[in-house]
Amino acid sequence: MTADDRRFEVLRAIVSDYVATREPVGSKSLVERHQLGVSPATIRNDMAVLEDEGYIAQPHTSAGRIPTDKGYRLFVDRLSQVKPLSAGERRAIQAFLSEAVDLDDVLRRSVRLLAQLTRQVAVVQYPTLARSLVRHVEAVALDSRRLLLVVITDTGRVEQRLVELDADVTDDALSTLRSLLAAQVAGRRLAEAASAVTNLAALADPAVRHVVVPSVSVLLDALVEHPEERLVLSGTSHATGAWADQPASLRGVLEALDEQVTLLKLLAALEAPDAVMVSIGRENADVNLSTSALVSAGYGSGNTLMGGLAVVGPTRMDYPGTMAAVRAVARYVGEIVAGR
Secondary structure, X not given: OOHHHHHHHHHHHHHHHHHHHOOOEOHHHHHHHOOOOOOHHHHHHHHHHHHHOOOEEOOOOOOOEEEXXXXXXXXXXXXXXXXXXXXXXXXXXXXXXXXXXXXXXXXXXXXXXXXXXXXXXXXXXXXXXXXXXXXXXXXXXXXXXXXXXXXXXXXXXXXXXXXXXXXXXXXXXXXXXXXXXXXXXXXXXXXXXXXXXXXXXXXXXXXXXXXXXXXXXXXXXXXXXXXXXXXXXXXXXXXXXXXXXXXXXXXXXXXXHHHOHHHHXXXXXXXXXXXXXXXXXXHOOOHHHOOEEEEEEEEEEOOEEEEEEEEEEEOOOOHHHHHHHHHHHHHHHHHHHHHO
């Protein structure tokens, strides 16, 4: 074992103990708890080198050492592979998520499950409309001057909109509207569908424009992203315990979770399903998350990314366990959403 490898083992031991105890770690406890195979003096020397290189720090005089953001980053980058969940854990996840009755239920269950597995705050993103195809558009007459438009995407998302008309709708006009929608919108990606919808009024016979024009206006709203609707959170109650030793950070974390902008940017950076991404401490652009770590993964079908999910916790978190849980839940969410 090289000196660098040995020092990494010391760093790994410090990370493990600090995550478990929340207490700074001293050389004596490392000797007692870990079979590092070297003398206490060597461990002290290795800790001195790790501190000089910025991987660990001493929070108080005469205290032990704690990992820095740089130390956590090295630890995460050197994880040779994410440990898989047990067969029982995987079966439990699959069974719980497969009981969901619709897309909303899938996402609510997945984020609640992820929060329970990691004891942290979990967030899941709705399948992004930009990557979705319109599977079907339906127009239903509620009465003579009100229509209900229903847009169903291939990712299982359902958008419903009410259309108020200035004149009565006839059966012929409703039939014409349905035909136009089927021809111009169904089977297209959302952005393409939005462009096609704007041309519907020009294509429509003047006799049915009083139905088509207001329907187009309402339908465009359904085909455009609504960022405020795109995230579901669970486990915010875990935040108070997770940051109990950093009360000054808690308020900022809760503000960041409430605003969601940083989380949306993080999930937007995901490029493919199944790849786990870890953002640590000051790597996060939002200063409110400078004491936090975010573990995220995309979900989808094959190479098609539909959305993402993430866990937010303090930098002192169980990275291997959290990464395994995030990846497993993302995989099952992708399978279920793609199959709908």
